[in-house]
Amino acid sequence: MSRNLSWKIRSGQIAVVCAFMVIWQFLASRTGPMFLPGPASALRTLLDGLQRGWMVSHLWTTLLEVLWGYAWAVGVGLFVGFSIGASPLLFGAFEGPLLNLYAVPKVTLFPLFLAAFKLGIPSKIAFGAFHGLFPVAIYTWTAMRTMNPVHLKVARSLRLGRLETFRSVVFPAVLPGIVVGLRLGFNLTLLGVVLGEMFASRAGMGFLLMSFGAAFDASRILAVILVLFMLALAANALLLAFERRVKGIPELHLRVS
Amino acid sequence: MPIIEVRSLSKVYRPNTGAPPVEALRDVSFSVEAGEFVAIVGPSGCGKSTLLEIIAGLQSPTAGEVVVLGKPVQGPRTEVGIVFQEDSTFPWLSTLENVKFGLKARGVPPAVQETLAKEVIQLVGLQGFEHHYPRELSGGMRQRVAIARTLVLRPQILLMDEPFGALDAQTRIVLGNELLRIWQEIQATILFVTHDLLEALRLADRVILMTRRPGQIKRIVETAAPRPREQTPVASAKTAELANMLWEELRQEVV
Ligand SMILES: Nc1ncnc2c1ncn2[C@@H]1O[C@H](COP(=O)(O)OP(=O)(O)OP(=O)(O)O)[C@@H](O)[C@H]1O
Ligand SMILES: [Mg+2]
Numbered sequence: 001m002s003r004n005l006s007w008k009i010r011s012g013q014i015a016v017v018c019a020f021m022v023i024w025q026f027l028a029s030r031t032g033p034m035f036l037p038g039p040a041s042a043l044r045t046l047l048d049g050l051q052r053g054w055m056v057s058h059l060w061t062t063l064l065e066v067l068w069g070y071a072w073a074v075g076v077g078l079f080v081g082f083s084i085g086a087s088p089l090l091f092g093a094f095e096g097p098l099l100n101l102y103a104v105p106k107v108t109l110f111p112l113f114l115a116a117f118k119l120g121i122p123s124k125i126a127f128g129a130f131h132g133l134f135p136v137a138i139y140t141w142t143a144m145r146t147m148n149p150v151h152l153k154v155a156r157s158l159r160l161g162r163l164e165t166f167r168s169v170v171f172p173a174v175l176p177g178i179v180v181g182l183r184l185g186f187n188l189t190l191l192g193v194v195l196g197e198m199f200a201s202r203a204g205m206g207f208l209l210m211s212f213g214a215a216f217d218a219s220r221i222l223a224v225i226l227v228l229f230m231l232a233l234a235a236n237a238l239l240l241a242f243e244r245r246v247k248g249i250p251e252l253h254l255r256v257s
Numbered sequence: 258m259p260i261i262e263v264r265s266l267s268k269v270y271r272p273n274t275g276a277p278p279v280e281a282l283r284d285v286s287f288s289v290e291a292g293e294f295v296a297i298v299g300p301s302g303c304g305k306s307t308l309l310e311i312i313a314g315l316q317s318p319t320a321g322e323v324v325v326l327g328k329p330v331q332g333p334r335t336e337v338g339i340v341f342q343e344d345s346t347f348p349w350l351s352t353l354e355n356v357k358f359g360l361k362a363r364g365v366p367p368a369v370q371e372t373l374a375k376e377v378i379q380l381v382g383l384q385g386f387e388h389h390y391p392r393e394l395s396g397g398m399r400q401r402v403a404i405a406r407t408l409v410l411r412p413q414i415l416l417m418d419e420p421f422g423a424l425d426a427q428t429r430i431v432l433g434n435e436l437l438r439i440w441q442e443i444q445a446t447i448l449f450v451t452h453d454l455l456e457a458l459r460l461a462d463r464v465i466l467m468t469r470r471p472g473q474i475k476r477i478v479e480t481a482a483p484r485p486r487e488q489t490p491v492a493s494a495k496t497a498e499l500a501n502m503l504w505e506e507l508r509q510e511v512v
Contacts, residue, residue, distance in 0.1 A: 150341050150343050150344070150345040151345065151347065153310075153315055153341060153345070154341070154345050154358075154406075156315055157313055157315060157337075157338075157339050158333070158359050158362050158363075159334075159362075164362065168358075168361075168362075169347070172347070173347075173349070
């Protein structure tokens with residue numbers, strides 16, 4: 001039953017991708033390759049970019065920035081989230097300001113990052129991290145503050161120490177909430193990095209997008225977009241799998257039955 | 258010397274949300290002898306859970322004090338185990354892991370944890386569900402997991418807040434009999450909150466009847482039936498008479 005179901009889901013997903021390709025091809029044939037090259041042509045350009053290397057170094061730059069940016073986003077996000085979640089005082093002081101900051105289009109602050117970190121890779125890392133840390137922090141403190149209070153009472157009645165309470169009660173209780181933040185945080189880190197590259201840089205996929213845009217090279221633009229898509233989808237699939245594993249709900253039920 | 262002494266206990270909740278203060282308990286005094294089984298009944302919201310949590314050292318009273326085993330209560334103690342009214346099972350742990358939780362915290366060796374936990378799981382009738390997670394159990398089964406998690410620690414004093422609340426009448430009686438057996442076996446002292454007058458009378462040596470909020474003690478009734486007892490669906494004439502009397506008193510408190 002479970003195998004059957006997942007097979008159906010898979011074929012549905014493939015059907016969506018196929019439909020997407022067909023529509024793309026259709027639009028391409030209507031507008032002409034100057035404006036919108038078809039999927040086949042975009043793929044060919046993409047392979048060319050990887051083989052001849054005009055894309056490879058930029059892809060590495062972006063990957064590097066995203067990974068470092070995400071590491072910082074997770075580290076800082078968890079630290080901020082746990083601190084605010086654990087302390088009513090910090091929560092009262094910082095919840096509102098941080099939510100407001102999150103609501104502001106962060107792109108407007110990019111000049112500040114540029115001024116602080118200059119044109120190179122660090123400013124993209126910082127800008128990506130700045131995007132990604134918000135969901136991580138917000139989901140973490142929300143999970144902590146919505147914890148079932150009776151679980152903490154159990155911990156107290158068993159006289160668990162602070163560290164032990166955190167390790168064996170608080171952490172597992174908030175983990176399902178945090179992993180959602182981790183996934184959304186990655187999406188935003190990628191956004192921040194590419195945005196940063198698009199505005200001011202000499203390397204990275206965002207930079208390529210801008211320079212091909214200026215040169216009106218539609219098929220290379222599409223090739224870059226395709227790679228960014230695949231990067232985002234792959235990371236998302238990975239984090240989603242992690243999330244399902246942590247929450248353990250659907251798979252477990254299917255396996256049991 | 259009594260094992261639990263509650264002396265002129267009062268509790269006023271002052272919510273920091275700006276809501277008006279709530280007086281939950283007013284000048285409550287009673288004592289429980291070692292090995293006694295005492296039931297507490299009273300209308301909803303009269304402060305029974307509050308009382309139990311203060312005795313467990315999880316809340317501090319506004320006035321008065323509780324002395325447990327000769328020492329004033331200042332915080333949770335290992336000699337005192339509590340079963341909460343609401344579902345307190347950890348959803349990320351299986352039945353077996355839930356039951357082992359307190360043992361692990363006390364540093365009991367894993368092999369011993371396993372044996373003790375399985376024994377208690379058997380006792381509450383959850384064998385076959387050791388590896389199920391709380392979301393795969395019914396409400397009554399989850400309650401039994403929580404009871405097992407506390408029982409496995411063999412506390413000298415057992416505070417139980419409507420532990421059978423989510424159980425059907427038959428399982429209540431079966432588990433009540435089990436509880437009586439365990440109580441005698443481990444020679445525990447039990448303070449047991451329930452809404453079921455007959456259950457209170459059948460299980461306990463004494464029944465404390467509380468007034469509506471702010472909770473005060475209205476009356477304490479000795480049940481005085483011989484031990485060991487076995488609960489049956491139909492109460493004895495004496496028990497029925499006491500239940501009717503308690504009901505009359507309680508009815509005045511339930512508006
Ligand atoms: N943490 C709290 N903050 C503020 N008020 C509280 C708190 N806990 C309980 N109260 C109030 O104290 C009163 C007594 O609550 P308690 O839970 O002790 O009643 P109870 O007798 O256990 O009721 P029930 O039989 O419905 O479980 C209630 O009016 C409740 O609103
Ligand atoms: Mg209660």
